[in-house]
Amino acid sequence: MVMFMGGRRDGADLAALMLLQLATIPVSFSLIVAGFASMTSKGDWRGALRTLWSALPQWLLFMFFFFNSLVVIGEIALIVASRMTATPQAWQAHIPLVCMLSSSTAFLVLYAASNSGSGSDRALAGRWP
16 A cells, blocks of 8 residues: 555654564464364364364355455555566565465454354354355
């Protein structure tokens, strides 16, 4: 967004935000792994994926795909802007997009892990099986 508004990436406020987002990415990936690990039983990753799928309500899946479609659109916009201006983008330009993707995936996995315990209902009501 800053790039399209004509802002600069080397300002103090944006540099701090970029560092915070960069630090969030490995934390999100570790939370994703921890969430999957808590749902696995005896190394059964397929069972963990089934548990993940059945524990997520349809509104949360819709929001996940909606927000991450914005991530895809942002990545396409970066590619188009890079090609049209004939200037290569630095790898730091991808940090906010990767941060959004990893954070939303971590939220999705942790929500499923917290709602997949025994005694919780399946969230498949009104959704495809």
